[in-house]
Amino acid sequence: MERSKIQVLCEACHSIFSQEELLTFKQIQCLKKFLDRIEAIDVGIDEFGLGDSPISSRGLLSAQGFSEITYIHIHECNSFSMGVFCLPAGKVFPLHDHPEMTVFTKLLYGSMHVKAYDWIKLDNTAACPTSAVAGLASCVTDGIMKAPHESTVLFPRSGGNIHTFTSLTPCAILDVLSPPYSEDSGRPSTYFSDFPIPSLPGYAVLEARPLPDDLIVEGAPYLGPPIVEDDNICEFGFRNYA
Numbered sequence: 001m002e003r004s005k006i007q008v009l010c011e012a013c014h015s016i017f018s019q020e021e022l023l024t025f026k027q028i029q030c031l032k033k034f035l036d037r038i039e040a041i042d043v044g045i046d047e048f049g050l051g052d053s054p055i056s057s058r059g060l061l062s063a064q065g066f067s068e069i070t071y072i073h074i075h076e077c078n079s080f081s082m083g084v085f086c087l088p089a090g091k092v093f094p095l096h097d098h099p100e101m102t103v104f105t106k107l108l109y110g111s112m113h114v115k116a117y118d119w120i121k122l123d124n125t126a127a128c129p130t131s132a133v134a135g136l137a138s139c140v141t142d143g144i145m146k147a148p149h150e151s152t153v154l155f156p157r158s159g160g161n162i163h164t165f166t167s168l169t170p171c172a173i174l175d176v177l178s179p180p181y182s183e184d185s186g187r188p189s190t191y192f193s194d195f196p197i198p199s200l201p202g203y204a205v206l207e208a209r210p211l212p213d214d215l216i217v218e219g220a221p222y223l224g225p226p227i228v229e230d231d232n233i234c235e236f237g238f239r240n241y242a
Contacts, residue, residue, distance in 0.1 A: 004225035005042045009034040009176075010075055010082065017079040017178040023102065028153060031176070035106040035151035040172055043074065043084050044223030047109045047172075060223055061086070063109060063170055069093060070218045075227050081180035084108070086220070087167035094212050095164040095192045103154045103161075103177050110171025111146040115139065116160025117194065117206060134207045137162065137194075144168065162192060162206065 003011075012034055016027045040047040040063065049062030061072070069091050072084040085093070087110075095115075117137035140160045154160050165173075181187050192206040 005034070005038050006074065006224055007227060009038065010227050013080050013082065013176060013178070014077070031104055032151045032153065035104055035174065035176070038106060038108070038174060040108040042224060043072065043108070043174060044225075045072075045084070045086070045108070045172060054220070061220055063172065066170070066220075068216045068218045070220045072220050072222050074222050074224070076180055078179070080176060080178040082174075082176050084172055084174050086172045087112070087170065089167055089169050092166045093164060094215060095162060095194055095206070097162045097190050097192070098154065098156075098177065098181075099187045099190070100156050101161075101177050101179060101181075101187065102156065103175060104151055105153070105176075106151040106174040107145055107147045107149045108172040108174055109147045110167065110169040111144060112168055112171050112173075113166045114141050114143065114145050114160075114163060115165075115194075116141040116154070116163035117204065118158055118161055120203070134205060137204055137206045139202050139204060147171070 044060050046058050046060040047063045054065040066086045066088050070086045074082040120136040181189050191209050193209050194204045194206050196204045
């Protein structure tokens with residue numbers, strides 16, 4: 001039986017993220033290739049479903065049926081997590097970080113404005129830790145992303161690890177995070193306020209803030225192809241990904 005696109009991606013993630021070594025260029029391109037193949041329907045979302053009902057006539061989640069930011073959990077293990085954020089038009093996901101994490105992202109449909117920062121290394125000190133209360137950061141992205149768009153990747157200290165996005169239209173974002181958020185392992189999600197520096201265009205001071213009171217994230221069931229978790233299948237499928 002032919003494996004689903006999301007199954008292939010999941011198996012590749014298991015293979016690559018279970019290793020202790022840093023990701024190679026080949027592995028990064030491999031995961032991006034699998035992400036680029038995935039469309040909304042491959043994760044159980046009807047991009048063209050009409051009406052306000054959460055379930056479309058095709059038995060999938062309707063892209064037009066989300067009234068709040070909604071997270072669809074697909075898979076999580078020790079080495080990575082995978083899920084989809086669905087946003088109605090005009091919603092803002094506030095500035096937040098991904099401590100010591102590599103994140104692959106695919107915009108499945110719609111358009112959004114993205115603003116992203118990376119911490120600045122000062123003098124001979126180590127790069128500002130992602131759990132910092134405050135620090136200097138450079139703006140690496142400040143623009144509109146519109147589907148179809150190739151997948152993107154951010155790293156612990158580059159690529160826009162601290163970002164915020166605003167949905168300009170209904171949109172959905174498939175995220176693969178490695179390793180997953182974990183309070184116990186020192187990888188909490190921290191939210192920030194940014195204060196641009198007028199005398200230094202492109203730079204800002206970021207200050208940690210509490211979880212925004214107006215941030216509402218609802219949950220929805222995953223209605224895409226089931227993920228088969230079989231170590232024997234995984235070992236066979238992973239052979240050429242390392």
